[in-house]
Amino acid sequence: MVAYVLAAVFLVLLALGVRRDVRRFSNAVLLGLAVTFTVAGLLGELARLPDGVLRAAVDVLPAAAALGVAVVAVLLVGNGVVMVRQEGGRPANLLSLATGIGGFGLIALLWAAAHVDSGALHAVATAALLVAGYLSFLLLCFVGYAALYGRLPPRDDVDFVVVLGAGLVNGDQVPPLLAGRLDLGIALAGARTVDGRSPVLVVSGGKGSDEQVPEATAMAGYAVDHGVPAARVRCEDRSRSTAENLLFSAELMQAERPGYRCTVVTSSFHVLRAALATRRAGVRGQVVGARTAGYYWPSAMLREFAAVLLSYPRVNAGAVLLLVVVGAAAGWRS
Structure with a gap:
C-alpha cells in the first residue's frame, strides 16, 4: 500500500513538473520513480x-x-x-x-x-x-x-521552424540524417500558417574543420531545391554545438519577431536533450524529431544519455x- 501511495505522489509531482515546463529532466526522474514504486507495489502482492x-x-x-x-x-x-x-x-x-x-x-x-x-x-x-x-x-x-x-504534437501557431544542423559529407553535401531533419522541417513550415503567412525556416549550423561550407549554407540550398522560397529561409551559420545552435537561432528570431514561438527540428534520438537545451537557452519553442535508421538509434541514445549525465x-x-x-x-x- 505504501508503494502505491508513493507512486501516486510522484505522479502528482510529475503532473506539476510538466505543467511548469515539460522540458525538464526532473520530469523523467519523477516518471521513473512513479513506475518503480508501482512495480514495487505489484511485487509486494506476491506475498499473498x-x-x-x-x-x-x-x-x-x-x-x-x-x-x-x-x-x-x-x-x-x-x-x-x-x-x-x-x-x-x-x-x-x-x-x-x-x-x-x-x-x-x-x-x-x-x-x-x-x-x-x-x-x-x-x-x-x-x-x-x-x-x-x-x-x-x-x-x-x-x-x-x-x-x-517525442509524441507531443507540434504547435500550429509558430513563427519559425528551426532545423538543427549535423555534419556534412564530402565537405558540402547534406547526408541522409540531416536530410531527414530538413524534410520534416520543410513539411512543418509548409503545413502551418500564422496570421495567414507561413513560418520562416531557420537552418542552423556552422562550418566544421572538415567542411567546405557552413552547414547552414548547404541546408538552405537543400531547402530551396525542395520548394522553399529563399525569402522564407534564414541562415544561422556561426554555431559549433547544439547549445550554440539554439542560442544564436534564438537571437535571430527575437530580432526579427520579438515574442516569437518556434518549433525546433532534430533527429528522434536527440529530441529530449535538445529540449533540455532549449529551456536552458531560453528558446520559446518545442522540439520534434525526424525518424532515424533503427540500427543507429541505440548507440545514439546512449550518447545522448551520456551527454545529459555530464550536464x-x-x-x-x-x-x-x-x-x-x-x-x-x-x-x-x-
Whole structure:
C-alpha cells in the first residue's frame, strides 16, 4: 500500500513538473520513480501467494533479471557490430558495443562474487551493482520520457521552424540524417500558417574543420531545391554545438519577431536533450524529431544519455561516489 501511495505522489509531482515546463529532466526522474514504486507495489502482492508459489517466484526473479541483462547485452553487442560496419569505428559509434560488453562484465563479476569467499571481491561487486543500477534507472527514465516527449504534437501557431544542423559529407553535401531533419522541417513550415503567412525556416549550423561550407549554407540550398522560397529561409551559420545552435537561432528570431514561438527540428534520438537545451537557452519553442535508421538509434541514445549525465556533473558524481562507498562497505561486511 505504501508503494502505491508513493507512486501516486510522484505522479502528482510529475503532473506539476510538466505543467511548469515539460522540458525538464526532473520530469523523467519523477516518471521513473512513479513506475518503480508501482512495480514495487505489484511485487509486494506476491506475498499473498501460497508459500510454494512464493518460494518459486523468489527463486525465479533473480534468474529472470540476470537473463534480461544478458539478452540486452547480446543485443547491444550485436548493434555495436552493425554500427562499426555501417558508420565506422569512431568512439561515438562504439557506445552500444562497450555497454553490452560492460553488461557481460557485470554478470561475470556478480557470478564470481557469489562463488568466491572474498571480502574485497564482494565489496567491488556490490559497489558495481549499485552504480549499474543507478545508471540503468536514469537511462530508463531518459528513454521513457524521451519517447513520451517525442509524441507531443507540434504547435500550429509558430513563427519559425528551426532545423538543427549535423555534419556534412564530402565537405558540402547534406547526408541522409540531416536530410531527414530538413524534410520534416520543410513539411512543418509548409503545413502551418500564422496570421495567414507561413513560418520562416531557420537552418542552423556552422562550418566544421572538415567542411567546405557552413552547414547552414548547404541546408538552405537543400531547402530551396525542395520548394522553399529563399525569402522564407534564414541562415544561422556561426554555431559549433547544439547549445550554440539554439542560442544564436534564438537571437535571430527575437530580432526579427520579438515574442516569437518556434518549433525546433532534430533527429528522434536527440529530441529530449535538445529540449533540455532549449529551456536552458531560453528558446520559446518545442522540439520534434525526424525518424532515424533503427540500427543507429541505440548507440545514439546512449550518447545522448551520456551527454545529459555530464550536464549534471556534481549531482551524478556525488551519487556515484556515495553508492560506491555504501556498496563497498556493505559488500565487505557480507
